[in-house]
Amino acid sequence: MIKNTIPIFGKTLMAVLAGVLVMIFIVEKASAEGRIEGPKYDADGQLLRADGWRQWIFIGAPLTPNSLNDGKAAFPEFHNVYIEPKAFAHFVETGQFPNGTMIAKELVSVGETEAVSGTGFFQGDFQGLEFAVKDTERFPDEPGGWTYYSFGHALPYEKQAKAFPTVSCAACHQAAASFDMVFMQYYPVLRAAKPK
Numbered sequence: 790m791i792k793n794t795i796p797i798f799g800k801t802l803m804a805v806l807a808g809v810l811v812m813i814f815i816v817e818k819a820s821a822e823g824r825i826e827g828p829k830y831d832a833d834g835q836l837l838r839a840d841g842w843r844q845w846i847f848i849g850a851p852l853t854p855n856s857l858n859d860g861k862a863a864f865p866e867f868h869n870v871y872i873e874p875k876a877f878a879h880f881v882e883t884g885q886f887p888n889g890t891m892i893a894k895e896l897v898s899v900g901e902t903e904a905v906s907g908t909g910f911f912q913g914d915f916q917g918l919e920f921a922v923k924d925t926e927r928f929p930d931e932p933g934g935w936t937y938y939s940f941g942h943a944l945p946y947e948k949q950a951k952a953f954p955t956v957s958c959a960a961c962h963q964a965a966a967s968f969d970m971v972f973m974q975y976y977p978v979l980r981a982a983k984p985k
């Protein structure tokens with residue numbers, strides 16, 4: 790009697806353990822996927838502008854003003870850069886940009902240069918919106934699965950945008966950005982959030 794009980798008990802325990810492991814796996818997978826607010830496309834495959842980017846996580850504001858570029862900077866405006874919050878949360882946990890990551894870069898004119906605090910560069914008006922999107926399922930042949938979009942330079946911005954050819958945007962990012970096609974070197978918020 791005792792002889793038989795032990796193997797049965799052992800098998801039951803194994804079955805329960807296996808069940809628990811499968812459940813943990815399913816819950817993990819579901820919550821990881823549920824976290825990402827991924828890109829959406831229209832019937833022609835154009836990226837639909839995700840609204841609310843100004844409420845995403847603000848990661849930096851590079852500035853290449855005309856006054857420091859012989860009066861002819863390629864992008865003389867501030868570049869306000871934001872990452873979609875669920876992708877950011879995933880980055881904080883894993884140090885990786887999950888599939889579906891969206892990063893917005895909004896151009897803002899350099900407004901007044903005199904303020905009560907001193908002479909400097911201050912933000913004026915919104916002047917353009919670009920997105921970088923990581924989608925390895927839709928774009929397996931693009932470097933890192935990243936594609937790049939512009940919603941124009943006038944308000945209201947376009948509602949959808951076509952992916953640029955790889956050479957127009959991705960090539961420079963691939964050559965010069967410090968982490969997974971993103972210019973991490975200019976985003977202290979991301980560097981501080983990356984798990985050590």
Ligand code: HEC
Nearest residue numbers: 851868892893894919920921937938957958961970971972
């Ligand atoms: C000559 C190099 C170069 C090219 C070409 C280029 N970029 Fe960038 N991009 C940068 C640099 C440098 C930054 C970060 C600093 C800044 O904003 O000036 C950046 C940042 C970005 C960001 C913020 C996220 C990130 O990866 O850091 C987006 C979005 C972006 N670029 C979109 C585009 C789009 C759209 C195009 C094509 C129309 C493009 N870029 C072409 C150099 C480039």
